[in-house]
Amino acid sequence: MIVDGHSPDAIAAAAVQLRAGGLVAFPTETVYGLGADAGSDAAVTGIFRAKGRPADHPLIVHVPAGPKGTEALSYFAQPLPAFAEKLVLAFWPGPLTLIVTRQPGVATASAGGQDTIGLRCPAHPVAQALLEACAAQGVLGLSGPSANRFGRVSPTTAQHVHAEFGETLMVVDGGPCAVGIESTIVDCSRGAPVLLRPGAITRDQIEAACGEALRDKHDLAAPDPRASGTLAAHYAPEAKLRLMDARALQAALDVLGAQAAHIAVWSRTPLKHRSQRVVQRRMPDDAAAAAQQLFAVLREFDTEGVKLIWVETPPDTPEWEGVKDRLQRAAAA
Numbered sequence: 001m002i003v004d005g006h007s008p009d010a011i012a013a014a015a016v017q018l019r020a021g022g023l024v025a026f027p028t029e030t031v032y033g034l035g036a037d038a039g040s041d042a043a044v045t046g047i048f049r050a051k052g053r054p055a056d057h058p059l060i061v062h063v064p065a066g067p068k069g070t071e072a073l074s075y076f077a078q079p080l081p082a083f084a085e086k087l088v089l090a091f092w093p094g095p096l097t098l099i100v101t102r103q104p105g106v107a108t109a110s111a112g113g114q115d116t117i118g119l120r121c122p123a124h125p126v127a128q129a130l131l132e133a134c135a136a137q138g139v140l141g142l143s144g145p146s147a148n149r150f151g152r153v154s155p156t157t158a159q160h161v162h163a164e165f166g167e168t169l170m171v172v173d174g175g176p177c178a179v180g181i182e183s184t185i186v187d188c189s190r191g192a193p194v195l196l197r198p199g200a201i202t203r204d205q206i207e208a209a210c211g212e213a214l215r216d217k218h219d220l221a222a223p224d225p226r227a228s229g230t231l232a233a234h235y236a237p238e239a240k241l242r243l244m245d246a247r248a249l250q251a252a253l254d255v256l257g258a259q260a261a262h263i264a265v266w267s268r269t270p271l272k273h274r275s276q277r278v279v280q281r282r283m284p285d286d287a288a289a290a291a292q293q294l295f296a297v298l299r300e301f302d303t304e305g306v307k308l309i310w311v312e313t314p315p316d317t318p319e320w321e322g323v324k325d326r327l328q329r330a331a332a333a
Contacts, residue, residue: 001167002158005126005174014172015133018043018142023050025147025161026130027174028122030095030182030199031154031295032161033062033144034169037134038076041109044143048109050165053150058112059143060183060228061119064131065093069121072140076106076117083210084188090209092121093128095179095200099187099225110143116189116225126174145228146182147171151333153237153298156180160299180292181322182229190220196227198321200291235326236333237298239264241309243331246271249310253278264301267312279304283312287319294323298330 003010005027014024021043024035034051036043038061048055063072069092073080078101080088087098102117111117119141122128134142146154147161147169155161158173165171184199186206192215195203203214229235244252246269253260253273260275268283281297284290301309311327314320 025171034147035142038141038143044109068135093123095183233333234329262307264306
């Protein structure tokens with residue numbers, strides 16, 4: 001069931017369902033999330049069951065902006081280190097998740113049993129309206145992994161979510177997601193900032209905002225906390241995805257010639273092929289535009305029924321790091 005996220009009645013109904021322990025999919029600026037009351041381990045168990053997600057793979061908790069957000073931060077997390085507070089001031093609401101030390105006994109299921117928890121304040125106005133409505137009913141945060149089956153391509157429209165879960169799930173429609181890939185994740189639980197997952201907010205932006213250099217996980221004695229979306233294989237379409245540079249792509253198409261079939265190609269470089277059975281799409285030259293299109297393009301290729309997806313490897317530059325990360329994980333699946 002898809003409902004209009006700009007309707008106050010729909011937001012109110014979704015908040016009631018979440019307060020009662022149900023699941024609701026909702027939009028953020030990154031991807032659509034599958035939401036449940038983060039403070040209720042029973043409700044959060046429904047997320048793991050619906051997605052087929054391992055219970056020890058933690059979820060990100062979404063909190064509202066403003067005073068209720070401050071209250072939620074204190075409820076879920078122990079006091080933040082100074083550099084983490086700077087990141088909150090610089091990027092919330094926005095596509096940045098912070099891994100912080102969890103308050104004991106709170107959101108155990110969302111944390112996957114760890115003593116840390118991932119928190120984010122989304123910038124999407126529909127997400128904020130829903131979070132505020134939930135907070136008014138005593139639900140201070142929503143656990144919200146991507147609203148898809150575990151390990152598969154993330155959804156960036158309400159229709160993508162509907163295709164995954166059908167009529168049984170309430171989906172709050174807020175339109176296509178503007179960012180298109182999941183949030184940047186920074187671990188703030190070990191005394192220094194560590195980048196766990198790249199996203200729209202870059203390394204340089206993080207370092208400038210917090211006043212500290214990002215540390216490599218190998219620099220720290222303690223192991224990385226488990227975090228959402230950091231498995232080696234993730235974000236996978238049904239078709240097998242392969243990354244190649246433009247020269248290798250063109251060479252492969254030349255070898256197959258008119259016999260090329262059931263192949264989709266997403267590239268920035270113009271490529272030639274002699275087969276009418278190759279599905280070809282142009283990857284934007286701009287990293288942000290490519291990120292916004294990425295998951296929708298992969299879903300479109302699956303809908304076309306292709307068996308192979310060939311993607312031109314993104315440039316090795318900071319602004320492309322998030323897109324490259326998602327494609328590498330998809331190719332590993």
